[in-house]
Amino acid sequence: xxxxxxxxxxxxxxxxxxxxxxxxxxxxxxxxxxxxxxxxxxxxxxxxxxxxxxxxxxxxxxxxxxxxxxxxxxxxxxxxx
Numbered sequence: 001x002x003x004x005x006x007x008x009x010x011x012x013x014x015x016x017x018x019x020x021x022x023x024x025x026x027x028x029x030x031x032x033x034x035x036x037x038x039x040x041x042x043x044x045x046x047x048x049x050x051x052x053x054x055x056x057x058x059x060x061x062x063x064x065x066x067x068x069x070x071x072x073x074x075x076x077x078x079x080x081x
Contacts, residue, residue, distance in 0.1 A: 001030075001047060002061075003039045010038040019052060021045060 001021035008017035010032075017032040019039060030045070032038065035052040039045055044061030045052035056064070 001045060003041055003043050003045060006039060006041060
């Protein structure tokens with residue numbers, strides 16, 4: 001998901017380390033406590049269980065998203081539900 005807002009301080013764990021992210025118009029807040037690199041607005045993050053675990057730059061993220069979409073196109077409909 002694409003980062004649209006970042007709150008907190010990456011060097012101060014007493015602050016709320018939260019990002020707002022968006023994908024296809026769906027927006028949500030996620031935790032940044034365990035992310036490998038503090039994201040900037042416009043970066044993308046891989047999320048697991050409400051936590052960002054990996055930060056990607058836009059070019060890398062878009063390549064990954066395109067690959068996932070191509071894989072989904074070849075899957076039977078019943079597996080996509």
